[in-house]
Amino acid sequence: MKYYSTNKKAPMATLHEAVVKGLAGDRGLYMPESIKPLPKEFFDNIDKLTFQEIAFTVAKAFFGEDVNEDDLKNIVYDTLQFDCPVVEVKENIYSLELFHGPTLAFKDVGARFMARLLQYFIRQEGKEQVNVLVATSGDTGSAVANGFLGVDGIHVYVLYPKGKVSKIQESQFTTLGKNITAVEVDGVFDDCQALVKSAFMDDELNKHMKLTSANSINVARFLPQAFYYFNAYARLKAMGKADEMVVCVPSGNFGNICAALFGHRMGLPVKRFIAANNANDIFYNYLQTGKYEPKASRQTIANAMDVGDPSNFARIYDLYKGDHDAITSLISGATYSDEQIRETMKACFDTTGYTLDPHGACGYRALSEQLQEGETGVFCETAHPAKFKETVESVIGAEVAIPERLAAFMKGTKQSVEMSKEFEDFKNFLLKR
Structure with a gap:
């Protein structure tokens, strides 16, 4: 597989070159020259596969031409030594818990x-x-x-x-x-x-x-995040809930939702996507106006999303050939102030008992406001709430236990x-x- 730059002024690169260079010589981001659709049989049987088996199939479509199959399988299985469960928070809204890795975060x-x-x-x-x-x-x-x-x-x-x-x-x-x-x-x-x-x-x-x-x-950092969304579909399919699946991604630099969009291009049956922002609303404004206007980032309690010029916008723009209508037909947006994030964390905890971190709260609120009848919503709970212990505890009025491996860092x-x-x-x- 060859990789081209979103700025179209750098030579094509191999996967090896794209991974080692990171950024193309013209300051563009690398994109694979093609995105391979996965076969119908894979989606028909996906609910019977493990997270690791699903991820390996997806990884082969991205990297199989450039990495020996046995080595690629070892890389995938070594990477995924944990699961990412789908947890029901309230009727038709599920949390995709991406915080079960070594540092308790989706990355x-x-x-x-x-x-x-x-x-x-x-x-x-x-x-x-x-x-x-x-x-x-x-x-x-x-x-x-x-x-x-x-x-x-x-x-x-x-x-x-x-x-x-x-x-x-x-x-x-x-x-x-x-x-x-x-x-x-x-x-x-x-x-x-x-x-x-x-x-x-x-x-x-x-x-x-x-x-x-x-x-x-x-490319080697953001593409594997597509694994999450195939796994979410598989788990919902096993529950009989995947037919009208809506995915909401709390977004900062937009790598995570970009990976989800690549998955959609590979055939993942997601009906539509929601990009949930905090007060850094650059992408939200783009959806409304068609104008991308970066600005200085604003500090918020959802700090991992404090990005004023999200790099991966270039990939999303390229993926849909700059067609604003094509982007807005698939992706809607939401933007929330710190006060609204706090309100959401408190309301969710009081009514469901589920503890959101500030980033996941943006995703949960967007689904609560935008989900339509007959749809099933999945939002990314991107980090364990204990990573924001003081903020979360002050909002929900209850203690958040620190997992042992997180406490060890302190x-x-x-x-x-x-x-x-x-x-x-x-x-x-x-x-x-």
């Missing part, structure tokens, strides 16, 4: 898959160390850091906005050491993302060290490098490494 799958795939390519060619740059607004950093921890031949630099991630999130990537370096940037997430993109475009830096990204701009010692948001400072730091 665990993409991060671990990419780590294993990158390691596969490094071993094949015996090349020098690869340096992974990742910007995080919350959960990406912890998922990538833990997914790559101890992987030979790879060093990870996690860039995060100072004071704008939760203490638990911060502890998951600042206490690891080994091949993980945390970089605390005096700015917002968009500044961190700009530093990463600028590093990829700097010739001197790229001659000094081999760079790639583990943000959802990397016992570590913070190690981070303070950094300004100026690229020259970051470049000089890397040149000394």
Whole structure:
């Protein structure tokens, strides 16, 4: 499979090149030149398959031409050592719990898959160390850091906005050491993302060290997230609830919903999608007006979605050839203030007993408001509520237990490098490494 740039000004790339480069030379995002539909028989029998079996079938459609089948199966099964259950919250609304991985966040799958795939390519060619740059607004950093921890031949630099991630999130990537370096940037997430993109475009830096990204701009990070939606369909099909399936994805950088849309293009029978935003409503406004107007991100209690210029919009725009009508016919939007998110968390807990985190609350509320008669809604509960313990407890008035593996991170010692948001400072730091 070849990969082209969304900006259409860079040469076609192999999967290996797309994964190692992360970003195309023209600053575009890599897209597969074709998306293979899966056979009817797969969907007919999907409810009888395990999560791992489903994911392997999907992975072969994406990566089967470029990765040995046995190795790909090992990568998939090593990545998915946990399940992602579908839990009924109230009638016709289900939570797809994506927080059962090592760091209790949905990004665990993409991060671990990419780590294993990158390691596969490094071993094949015996090349020098690869340096992974990742910007995080919350959960990406912890998922990538833990997914790559101890992987030979790879060093990870996690860039995060100072004071704008939760203490638990911060502890998951600042206490690891080994091949993980945390970089605390005096700015917002968009500044961190700009530093990463600028590093990829700097010739001197790229001659000094081999760079790639583990943000959802990397095809190996976002594509495996499609596994979730096939699994959700399978579990609902087993309940007899999959015929009018609506998927709602809390969205920040839009990698997760982009993966779901790729799944839809492969034949996954989702009726329609809802992109739920917090106060960072750039995509919501695009749906209403047809104009994409990035702006500075706003800090909210759903911090992993605090993105003012979502990178993966370029992929969605490309996937539908810039046709606004085609996009809005399949995707609707929603945007919620912190006050509305709190209201939703409280109301859901009081009426159903289910504890939402702030991000999942956006998805749950959007379904509650937009679901139509006869439809079944699935929203992504993207992170365990304990990752936002103080916020959640203050809203619902009840204690949120911290899972043991999350509590273990809090016992570590913070190690981070303070950094300004100026690229020259970051470049000089890397040149000394």
